[in-house]
Amino acid sequence: MLEVSDLRKSFGRLTVVDGVSTTVAGGECLGVMGPNGAGKSTLFDLLAGATPVDGGTIRLDGRDVTGLPPEIRVQAGIARAFQIPKPFPTLSVREHLVLAASAGQGLRGAALAGQVDEALERTGLGDKAGRTGRELRLLDRKRLELAKALASGPRVLLLDEISGGLTEHEVHALVDLIRGLKSPGLAILWIEHIAHALKAASDRILMLHLGRKVIEDIPDTVTRDPRVRELYLGQAHHA
Numbered sequence: 049m050l051e052v053s054d055l056r057k058s059f060g061r062l063t064v065v066d067g068v069s070t071t072v073a074g075g076e077c078l079g080v081m082g083p084n085g086a087g088k089s090t091l092f093d094l095l096a097g098a099t100p101v102d103g104g105t106i107r108l109d110g111r112d113v114t115g116l117p118p119e120i121r122v123q124a125g126i127a128r129a130f131q132i133p134k135p136f137p138t139l140s141v142r143e144h145l146v147l148a149a150s151a152g153q154g155l156r157g158a159a160l161a162g163q164v165d166e167a168l169e170r171t172g173l174g175d176k177a178g179r180t181g182r183e184l185r186l187l188d189r190k191r192l193e194l195a196k197a198l199a200s201g202p203r204v205l206l207l208d209e210i211s212g213g214l215t216e217h218e219v220h221a222l223v224d225l226i227r228g229l230k231s232p233g234l235a236i237l238w239i240e241h242i243a244h245a246l247k248a249a250s251d252r253i254l255m256l257h258l259g260r261k262v263i264e265d266i267p268d269t270v271t272r273d274p275r276v277r278e279l280y281l282g283q284a285h286h287a
């Protein structure tokens with residue numbers, strides 16, 4: 049599904065993503081962790097096309113999408129959900145999803161309605177479709193952020209620290225939701241600082257430090273790795 053090869057990005061003399069390669073298959077969730085400044089969000093910026101790469105390639109289902117602008121990349125199937133969801137206060141949940149579905153793949157009519165309904169159902173927002181953005185509490189705003197990404201018809205879903213601000217109980221609900229999104233036609237990448245949440249949802253975890261891959265393996269192996277424990281010193285109880 050997604051193949052990333054030798055991605056590179058520098059800002060001035062600071063190399064932020066330094067030769068990162070990975071592949072994520074349909075049905076898989078790749079967790080991405082690393083200390084502050086490791087290059088995680090920049091990696092997502094490169095995948096989403098928000099920032100141009102300095103080197104390397106990004107392939108989606110074999111197609112080279114490395115040079116495509118962000119809006120075309122959404123149409124190609126790369127969708128991103130952000131940490132701090134800011135819904136339009138007066139638009140309903142359904143209206144948000146209609147916008148996302150028509151912008152993403154240009155859907156109209158029954159196909160659009162079907163994709164919106166599916167996104168509502170998969171994120172548990174079915175009974176809140178008529179609520180406006182300002183009426184949603186944080187967890188539902190996170191659900192809406194996920195639903196918007198799903199409504200665009202993604203093949204690859206980039207989740208950027210979406211658990212921020214949630215209670216422990218809500219984080220569990222979010223993990224269940226993400227696990228429920230796994231399907232053969234979708235590859236998920238999730239940046240997250242809460243190691244136990246990442247572990248619960250991910251098939252593999254990629255650990256970045258100073259722009260480089262430290263380790264990429266099954267969650268148990270990664271969280272037991274001494275380099276990972278050292279980098280997360282003080283947070284090791286989360287692992």
Ligand SMILES: Nc1ncnc2c1ncn2[C@@H]1O[C@H](COP(=O)(O)OP(=O)(O)OP(=O)(O)O)[C@@H](O)[C@H]1O
Pocket residue numbers: 059064082083084085086087088089090091
């Ligand atoms: N547009 C930019 N211009 C200059 N430096 C940048 C830019 N964007 C990011 N950086 C730098 O790149 C490094 C990596 O940043 P990035 O946000 O990718 O890390 P991160 O792993 O996502 O960190 P965090 O967990 O704090 O979000 C940081 O040192 C940051 O200051």
